[in-house]
Amino acid sequence: MGLLDKYKTLLDTAKASGIPDLQYAEQEGVLQIRGTAPNADTKNKLWDVYNQIDPNFLSGDVVMNIDVSSAVEGSQVRVATQESNLNIRKGPGTDQPIVGKAAKGEVIILISRANDQWWLVRTKDGEEGYCYAQYLEPVE
Amino acid sequence: MYGSTLNGIIMKNKVKSWVFILLMTTAVVVGAISCKPKVSDADLKAKIETVTADHPNVVVSVKDGAVTLSGTVASEEDRSRLAEVAKNADPNNVKSVANELTVEAAPIITNTDDADLTAKVADATKDYPSVKAEVSSGIITVTGSIEQTRVQPLKMALDALNPKKVDMSGLTVK
Numbered sequence: 001m002g003l004l005d006k007y008k009t010l011l012d013t014a015k016a017s018g019i020p021d022l023q024y025a026e027q028e029g030v031l032q033i034r035g036t037a038p039n040a041d042t043k044n045k046l047w048d049v050y051n052q053i054d055p056n057f058l059s060g061d062v063v064m065n066i067d068v069s070s071a072v073e074g075s076q077v078r079v080a081t082q083e084s085n086l087n088i089r090k091g092p093g094t095d096q097p098i099v100g101k102a103a104k105g106e107v108i109i110l111i112s113r114a115n116d117q118w119w120l121v122r123t124k125d126g127e128e129g130y131c132y133a134q135y136l137e138p139v140e
Numbered sequence: 141m142y143g144s145t146l147n148g149i150i151m152k153n154k155v156k157s158w159v160f161i162l163l164m165t166t167a168v169v170v171g172a173i174s175c176k177p178k179v180s181d182a183d184l185k186a187k188i189e190t191v192t193a194d195h196p197n198v199v200v201s202v203k204d205g206a207v208t209l210s211g212t213v214a215s216e217e218d219r220s221r222l223a224e225v226a227k228n229a230d231p232n233n234v235k236s237v238a239n240e241l242t243v244e245a246a247p248i249i250t251n252t253d254d255a256d257l258t259a260k261v262a263d264a265t266k267d268y269p270s271v272k273a274e275v276s277s278g279i280i281t282v283t284g285s286i287e288q289t290r291v292q293p294l295k296m297a298l299d300a301l302n303p304k305k306v307d308m309s310g311l312t313v314k
Contacts, residue, residue, distance in 0.1 A: 027250070057291065057306070082267075084267075
């Protein structure tokens with residue numbers, strides 16, 4: 001069974017999710033999926049579907065990188081860590097000194113997206129610095 | 141007297157035939173003009189090319205108002221949209237659109253710079269102390285152990301780095 005068949009439900013869900021720049025292709029035995037979802041819910045739904053087809057992602061035959069378009073500069077984002085506080089760092093990188101912390105569930109302001117991994121943020125207390133983007137979820 | 145009447149009849153017939161010829165000529169000329177398209181094929185082609193300009197690999201050709209689109213586009217959506225756009229560029233003069241476009245998607249870019257990817261993987265896995273990740277030729281191989289609830293966040297973080305592949309088959313899920 002080809003990857004396009006194996007992940008048909010995932011691709012169909014993505015196509016029906018209002019992802020204007022959806023791109024997917026099988027490259028070197030891996031189904032690469034890219035696109036920008038309108039909100040975090042849509043992105044999470046796609047990951048749920050993917051996890052159902054390939055529990056714990058053990059097959060390693062998909063790389064899915066879905067961005068969220070509502071995460072724009074000046075918007076609010078929620079800290080979505082597992083349980084701990086989120087480090088705010090002086091620069092984009094874990095080698096950078098920690099200049100502050102944001103609690104799990106705290107809503108902070110996204111100032112700019114330095115790159116795909118590191119976003120410049122400001123807390124309500126005025127602390128400013130870089131956070132790992134994976135732990136920030138746009139507030140709808 | 142008799143002769144002048146005859147002359148008169150001949151004169152009348154002559155005038156009639158001139159009028160007839162004039163009318164016929166006018167009809168033929170008018171007919172010829174109305175059969176010609178209002179816009180030339182070259183003008184129509186130029187007009188359509190301005191609306192397909194964003195797609196450099198699309199070739200527009202026009203013959204007697206019939207448009208043919210050929211070449212390549214990046215997606216099925218572009219393919220159908222361009223046929224629509226070509227028709228709407230001049231709906232009165234575009235008689236038909238033959239869509240001979242083929243879809244040729246650009247390859248999805250993956251990060252094959254191992255040094256760059258290794259640094260990003262280190263950031264992404266910092267909060268997963270029991271997980272070990274190695275990068276080789278754009279492939280991230282993950283080993284060690286992890287709690288069930290954290291598998292998805294880890295995979296999301298690694299996929300966001302655009303690797304060629306994320307191999308988690310050696311990862312023990314607790």
